[in-house]
Amino acid sequence: MHPNHADVTAAAERISSYIRPVVLARADSDTVPVAGDVWFALEHMQHTGSFKARGAANFVLAQQEQGRLPKVGITLASGGNAGVAGAWAARLAGSTATVFLPDSTPAVKLARLQALGAQVLCGGARYADAAAECERYAAASGALRSHAYDDPYIAAGAGTLLDEIAAQLPELDTVLVAVGGGGLLTGITVSANHHGIRVVAVEPENCRAFNAALAAGAPVDVDVDSIAADSLGARRITPMALTAAAEGDVRSVLVTDKQISAARQILWDCRRLAVEHGAATAFAALLSGAYVPAPGERVAVIVCGANTDPTDLVAR
Structure with a gap:
């Protein structure tokens, strides 16, 4: 939908x-x-x-309004831009982000993530690999799973x-x-x-x-x-x-x-x-x-x- x-x-x-x-x-x-x-x-x-800042802000702030933003923060897999936006939006809400990146992520996007204080983890060779690692992390940690693009917010x-x-x-x-x-x-x-x-x-x-x-x-x-x-x-x-x-x-x-x-x-x-x-x-x-x-x-x-x-x- x-x-x-x-x-x-x-x-x-x-x-x-x-x-x-x-x-x-x-x-x-x-x-x-x-x-x-x-x-x-x-x-x-x-x-x-x-x-990406628009969607990330809408997602994080909506989750906060609904009391669904856990203390451990959000997690998402990204080729770079969605991760940067997610980390920035998490800071708006006083929260944190853990971002899984594929190996192909440009260095400039990695640097921006680090500057925003995100926890950055390697997710494998492709975006699909990073997404799978992110799913496992969300299940184990209780972090709120965000998505780079497949979410109505x-x-x-x-x-x-x-x-x-x-x-x-x-x-x-x-x-x-x-x-x-x-x-x-x-x-x-x-x-x-x-x-x-x-x-x-x-x-x-x-x-x-x-x-x-x-x-x-x-x-x-x-x-x-x-x-x-x-x-x-x-x-x-x-x-x-x-x-x-x-x-x-x-x-x-x-x-x-x-x-x-x-x-x-x-x-x-x-x-x-x-x-x-x-x-x-x-x-x-x-x-x-x-x-x-x-x-x-x-x-x-x-x-x-x-x-x-x-x-x-x-x-x-």
């Missing part, structure tokens, strides 16, 4: 005093050579460097982002969003369905859990092999993302790793935005032609995270 728009509204009320409102910046022809009226939603400037918190975008951009037609496990996609789609906005779900071609699920009619396991896998590398989409998508106007498109890298570089060259590969994935759909707006179509591109090592960006 996915959250509804009332859940998104409740999340906004719960987290509004903790979250930075999203900043919107209009694109220009140097950055986006397409016909539409394109805006960047600069959510990479959010607390913890990604949109997490998704509802993410949905507050599009409500903010829609309030600032009247007559918004389309939102482009990168997709991993489906938490952001679920929340964005629930809000988009309420506002009558089209959603374009963008994935790396070798990291396509949502695209494959649409083709199969149900969540299926996919191979994960992408430059953006540290943030978009879920092996299977959530059922709630598919349900939400079926209720609205959602289109799935794929981009290559080369296109993602090019989009990331252009965000640096033209806007001096140093973002992670996952955050450049939605923008890659515009640059590559995977999604072509109609003339005058008002489009928001979510730039969702900046927990990256910028040294591979070419100075120009």
Whole structure:
């Protein structure tokens, strides 16, 4: 079951005093050579460097309200961003977080977790391995099991982002969003369905859990092999993302790793935005032609995270 728009509204009320409102910046022809009226939603400037702060805050504060937050704190498995957000949100509630990371987690995300005081444990080679270790730890310790994306509170918190975008951009037609496990996609789609906005779900071609699920009619396991896998590398989409998508106007498109890298570089060259590969994935759909707006179509591109090592960006 996915959250509804009332859940998104409740999340906004719960987290509004903790979250930075999203900043919107209009694109220009140097950055986006397409016909539409394109805006960047600069959510990479959010607390913890990604949109994940919204869902994490909503989850932790809701659990605290309901008396379900144990003294031992929360635990979750993460490729990095959800763990950072969970550790930050736990601190809001005076609690702690234990985070299980796969071996592939970038050093910059590990450093941010440590700075937030989280207990960081190795979870194995893949996210699925980290998730299994996290389950065992939760059962043994009594810690509250959170999830990087498959939770209605997490998704509802993410949905507050599009409500903010829609309030600032009247007559918004389309939102482009990168997709991993489906938490952001679920929340964005629930809000988009309420506002009558089209959603374009963008994935790396070798990291396509949502695209494959649409083709199969149900969540299926996919191979994960992408430059953006540290943030978009879920092996299977959530059922709630598919349900939400079926209720609205959602289109799935794929981009290559080369296109993602090019989009990331252009965000640096033209806007001096140093973002992670996952955050450049939605923008890659515009640059590559995977999604072509109609003339005058008002489009928001979510730039969702900046927990990256910028040294591979070419100075120009």
